[in-house]
Amino acid sequence: MNIGNTMIKRGNQLKDNKETKEKLLISAKKEFIEKGYLSASLRNICKNAGVTTGALYFFFEDKEDLYGALVAEPIKKLHAVMDRHYAEEQAQIDAGLLIENDMDHDVEAAIEIVRCLYLHRDEFMMLLTKSQGSRYQEITGGFVMITEKHFRRMADNLEKSFGAPPVADYLIHWIAHMLIDAFIHILTHEVSEEAAEAHVQQVIKYMIGGWVGLFTPANK
Amino acid sequence: MNIGNTMIKRGNQLKDNKETKEKLLISAKKEFIEKGYLSASLRNICKNAGVTTGALYFFFEDKEDLYGALVAEPIKKLHAVMDRHYAEEQAQIDAGLLIENDMDHDVEAAIEIVRCLYLHRDEFMMLLTKSQGSRYQEITGGFVMITEKHFRRMADNLEKSFGAPPVADYLIHWIAHMLIDAFIHILTHEVSEEAAEAHVQQVIKYMIGGWVGLFTPANK
Amino acid sequence: MNIGNTMIKRGNQLKDNKETKEKLLISAKKEFIEKGYLSASLRNICKNAGVTTGALYFFFEDKEDLYGALVAEPIKKLHAVMDRHYAEEQAQIDAGLLIENDMDHDVEAAIEIVRCLYLHRDEFMMLLTKSQGSRYQEITGGFVMITEKHFRRMADNLEKSFGAPPVADYLIHWIAHMLIDAFIHILTHEVSEEAAEAHVQQVIKYMIGGWVGLFTPANK
């Protein structure tokens, strides 16, 4: 064995550039997407990465950790995008600048979210549709919650500032849920990001239509 | 062997209540709901039912079959309700009797669906949120599809009969998806059927608001 | 339930002529031939017979017994044929009537055996090729043994009466084995009994050729 600063051979080939971890992540992503969290096999992941089980456990604590390594970063980014958008809107409300329905702003925010989702499309699809059994299986709930809180504040403000009728908690919750679901739906049904952005505009328009309807006296 | 007043036998055993199958189904439902299809353990199901594995395999072919025994009937009923409702609405369209938005009929139909769902609440919750890995994991797709077809026909009719603007396929698909999702959402978030019926009315109202918005010239 | 002399309905149809046992035997034969003794499944046998497990256990003690019910009779018949033939030949020896090689008699005997085998072809094929794991798995040994004893006596007689050279025990044993194997070979490779009888004549001729060779001084 040559111990110096040269590459050493150890079992297989000359080390592929110390990118074992990368190979594992790629292989893992594939397996999780194909089989879902529970049915994914660590053995398979290692085999397809051309690496042994031991190597996996050097880089990752366990199955959950490996899964987390794929999705944690995207989740954080998405949270950041959403937080920023909601904070901005809240700031406008607080400054009394909010017009009744600022559709342009909503669309813009939605598009930004779509961009974030498509930047890590594989990871988000995996996270949002294949994580049953993992610690992330209820992840949507988190996104819904922060959205819901924002909607609640907005509805309260509309009520206070414009005398709009109150909106029931359940409806607020559901609309938030529906919005998140709409993103998931687009992500899973549309490969092209361009088309996705077009879709999301329609969706937002539809949702604002519904929202407006809530504050409109029931037409006979 | 007679121990005290309890008959103990191999084989047939003095039937507890002639309802071993029932016990298995109850135990299975519990396990599937708690752990999801994949993580559910047949051994556990049998143990909790106070029965051996062999007994399970007398009544059911395999894990899938056991799962199917719980959900097949509810699914059939739900399909029936939806089919009937959509057929009726189509009949009205064909007879030229459909007014632009027959909200009452829609609400009534939705309530019927809710009733069906709550009649088998456990089974539907299980089916709609815990079936990853089973043959039913894509079941919602089916419900969405028939709903989508119906919406497509309705939109086409509106376009033809009232000169309404056309609605893009994607949007139709998504609205159908959203409607189905709304039912799932209610089912999973609201225990009381009464409250559920109230919720669904709000939801339908919201959705019709969105729908109407589609046919309204964008107000500046 | 009608208890009289009329046919009663009990579960399925009017009893099919009280031939349940027959149906089981037919189904069993099929299964054993297809899968071999060990891989054959009693459940399968019952299902294909349109009968329940209980019924099987009414007629047969266990798997072995069921198997035995198929092969015992044929085995007995075959033993009888062989015993008779060997006894006759021995009688001729004792009476000093035996000519050196009575090929005609040998062929005749072999043909009789072939007839017996083809009378129960399925059963013998099953017995001779699919009984690994059953009590009958070494059945050929029995047939070889009685044949071997006969050959031993014949060789001893030849030695004593005609001054033929002695034949080693092993060779006697092997020739007996080979003869039995020849029957099995014909049975398993030739469907038509007619052709089988033709084959057996060739085989006997060959074997006598070998036998004669033993008593012939090795030609340089």
Next chain:
Amino acid sequence: MNIGNTMIKRGNQLKDNKETKEKLLISAKKEFIEKGYLSASLRNICKNAGVTTGALYFFFEDKEDLYGALVAEPIKKLHAVMDRHYAEEQAQIDAGLLIENDMDHDVEAAIEIVRCLYLHRDEFMMLLTKSQGSRYQEITGGFVMITEKHFRRMADNLEKSFGAPPVADYLIHWIAHMLIDAFIHILTHEVSEEAAEAHVQQVIKYMIGGWVGLFTPANK
């Protein structure tokens, strides 16, 4: 955990002798020979090897693979021996060097085969008598076939070159079968290789006697 002077570890365990695989193969051989392929239990094999089931599946893909690991090499060797012998004999025929019955060569070849068989006696006994249910259950057929082809060529050559009478296909096939069977018989009935070699000489002599008989006009 250090108990006394014996290291006990999970995972790798202080290697007994770095020969777990060997222990498994030995234990497997024993089990397969005792019970036959189908009745052999992997659990038993592992237990007797003092190893867990998982270890078995590290070294072998499944039951078939384990079985194959025992018999594949011997089979290959035997094929090689037979192929070489038949090719040599064919070469002599082509060169016109073949005398009518080269008994010496035949005996020599047979002895070589016997040596090969006894070199892996356990494996061959297992293979030839206990493989029902495995992929190798029809292995003898292969050996018979190549032998048969060789005999066919030899008989044709005898016919063409020496005017010998033609030999029926069935007979050729059966003689080939018988030869193979003779080897099996010797292997299973004689422990000592020395004795086996003696037996095989007798057998070959007998078979040549039969063969010669075929080309001899039936003596009155």
Next chain:
DNA sequence: CATGAATGAGGTTTCATTCAT
């Protein structure tokens, strides 16, 4: 005669994980 429910042991296989080297 025959049913059908039930047993319980055992089958092969897969899994995430560990650790000495």
Next chain:
DNA sequence: GATGAATGAAACCTCATTCAT
């Protein structure tokens, strides 16, 4: 950093067999 041998529990499933009815 990484290997590869090994663990041990648990997975789903099938089997021959039993027995009250």
